[in-house]
Amino acid sequence: MSNKIINLNINGMTCSGCSSHIEKDLNVKDGIVSSIVNHETGKAEFVYDSNKLSNQDVINAVNNVGNYSVIEDIEKEDCCITNAKDYDGKNKFDLIVIGGGSAAFSAAIKAESIGLTTLMVNDGLDFGGTCVNVGCVPSKNLIRAAETAYHATHSNFKGIKPKGVEIDFTQIIKDKKALVSTLQQHKYMDVVSDFKNLTMLKGWAEFVDNKTILVDGKDTYTATNIIIATGATTNIPNIEGLNKVGYLTNVSLFDLEEKPKSLTIMGAGYIGLEIAMAYNRLGVKVRIIEFTDRPLRSQTNDITDVLEAQMKGEGIEILPNFRAIKFEKDGDNTIIHCKCPDGSTTQIIEEGLIVVAIGTKPNTSKLGLENIDLNLTDKGHILVNKKMETNIPNIYAAGDVTNTPPFVYTAAKEGSTAVNNAFSLSKNRVDYTSLPWVVFTDPQIAGAGMDEVEAEKSGIPFEVSKLDLIHVPRALAAQDTRGFIKLIRNTETDKLIGARVIAPEGGELIQQLSMAIKFGITVKDLAESFYPYLTLGEGIKLAAITFGKDVSKLSCCAS
Template sequence: MTSTTPGLAEPSPSPEHGSSREGTQATPRVVVIGGGPGGYEAALVASRAGAEVTLVERTGLGGAAVLTDVVPSKTLIATAEWMTIADRAAELGIRSVGLPADGVAHAHEVDLARVNARVVELAQAQSDDIRARLEREGVHLVDGTGRLESAEQVSVLGADGAVVAELRADVVLLATGAVPRTLPAAEPDGERILSWTQLYGLPALPERLIVVGSGVTGAEFAGAYNALGADVVLVSSRDRVLPGEDADAAHVIEEVFRGRGMTVMGRSRAVSVTRTDDGVLVTLEDGREVTGSHCLVAVGSVPSTAGIGLERVGVRLGRGGHIEVDRVSRTSVRGVYAAGDCTGVLPLASVAAMQGRIAMAHALGDAVTPLDLGTVAANIFTAPEIATVGASERSLEESGTQFVTSRLDLGRNPRAKMLGIRDGFVKVFAHASTGIVLGGVVVAPRAGELIFPLTIAVAQRLTADEIAQSFTVYPSLSGSVAEVARIAHSLRS
């Protein structure tokens, strides 16, 4: 997988640090449009490099990642995770006072209004922290919507659409993010038909939540609300949940979902969602109808690239409206860079932040390591989580690479037994001749933490033997990482 967009013309080199295109200003002027991870990380890098930095943001520092997406959703999911832990209490010999031993698993209930209030509070606190940090670093913050007038000039529009400021720039970074994709026959109303940005206004747990879309967002929220106690129906147009992920990992998650009472409807494409007197009606392509109290529409996102002057300036857009960038975040226009979900490179906050940092390093003449998606670690916050890094099994097969796959079920791990963990595994892909770790998958509670040894291995081109020969704590879940590396050695022998 490569982050270089095919067919993108190689732009001219950016100005060196300390210069401008007019040659009259010693301090480079950087304007960042968008305050999400790609934008604020870029602003920090540029400010520390001595640039005069202005960041334009219309909804709040941190962008969707902090205010409506990553931070709030993972906060909600963290609460749901505690419910799955509580479900194992009876097995571990724990029961609430006054309840029979067989009643402990269902002795907890969720106050969703309080959960959502905490979600919103934490998101705002994180946004406030980012604002304070940017101000300490000398970044000038402007509230409004940024629009390119030329490669060297940005207008800032107020809420009424009037221009409130004009900014000159030697370097512009576009980090405008993306918004939830909607369906013409399933428009969110914020009450019964919801996008994922609207879930945090729910005052009570939905009686029956229908989730349309079984990708990462749909699976995460379906799992979370199921754990919180809602009756959940997951409608998938594909033959399985998480169709873009490792097949073994997706199988585990789907089995866990079904085992917890979720209804999973595969090969069921939703064509419309309508309000009823007391809920929603979801109509499927084959004519079947599904009723519920609420519906979450999670069918992807669209880049926020319309109406910001890209066509006027000549910034090239790809299919779906994403901004085309190369591996150092350059667009087709000299001096204009882009980072994050508006580029369509990989919709992860970590990737957006890295793109922003790389863009400023390149623009201001610092040493640059181009973006390498082959070393990106990603995590799906279901319960258990799915963490991946490097090449996937499918991509290795399609490329004809000679490799071995070693897998170890987590249920064999002594620490997992102690914690009552049964579902999950560790899987490693190693080159058949050299033993270099090409990729890995971890399905486990806190898999996002356990993947780190494999991330180091992929990034540093370590062999499975080098992992296998490293000490791990006994007992520990990470012990399975070393054990699966030892299995890889035996497969290559």
């Protein structure tokens, strides 16, 4: 079977039902392999068997569906796709995806939808990658468990006195493992289980040339295009004695069923902070050593001040401007030699375990990239543009291995974008201007767009509105006024260009603010919209009003 792709512009579609109607009718036509129709853009992509149909046959088939009509057709050049069973050898594919995480699966799903024969080669973490196995899923599960324990012992209301909590740490970890296993199977393996054109292989891939990889030093595989989606792993610092005393990362820590007596966490980025709050609330004594001046150094001081006060109030010890210079064992204890802020040295004794969480590094070192002269950043990330293209025309990259924002949802977008751009004339770009993100501490920290520091560096005329939660009725009713909502607007256009939130469940606000940034919503629009009273979202309205008024002098329902 010789497949071809045709891209069409279709007139007459008004809703998702229209696109579904066309897809349904075309997919039952003999010779149509797959259909992807988007009613919003009016664009469609069809894969068809050129032995059974011509371009005109596909166009006629669309024109015969309802009241729709093709207004322009663009046949994709060099678009021939060969089904796997027709290759001369078993080791030839249209696409090779190196990696097995979110970006890789997204790429495989997109490739299957357009009839590409695909080989996915994965080693290291199991299929599913960081997020489901050792990242987002287990960490947020433990964070929620820890929050349950915390609220069973702490109350914001004087009239409610919690009686305490009994924590079965081993059961919590076992339940976490079961959740990870279930989601890894249902959300990854089962999704691709019936794919006819996908081959999945466990093994380590190394480039021989720009179209050929060697797996485990044995078999070679070739493809027209290759996507690198190998992710990232914990960056282990080169500190004397660290490898000898034994240490954990999130990979090994989350599987530890015996509750540690205590933890010293190296690093106060978002991974270290989420681990610290979760394990502290589950009854583990926690200390953080941070070589910069404060936790979550990427954010402004007002955010980290709120978070640091909360963590210290819960008994977490934070040592900023401390740098570990040597580790050694003393019986069951670990001695950490540190350089102090004033330049002197001290010794810290850890009776429990050491956790390294100082950041991540891209998994590029053993891919044989020197054989293809692929461009990397100074930190070893694969350098890509907004189309996920590298400096080599047929090699793309996606996910944490690249110089793009390291989130599971960006990785998924990048994986599908890479496939589209590798096999289509219509090139898509990934735009991170309004990208939302959340740090799952308590209070949560969330952001989208620029903060005031980034706006100033960009030379944009801006103004900042900062609303403390003490002015938000929902927070007052809940007796929990920790944090604030901060909006950044362009003073020339009044458009929202950035937002930062630190609040209990503050992450639930950020998508609305992200959409406002993306679609050019003005602060005036935000201030004049309706918000349900006694929701945290109402704080967005109040923060918008704060650009021009003192909200402390407004009544509850005033606008």
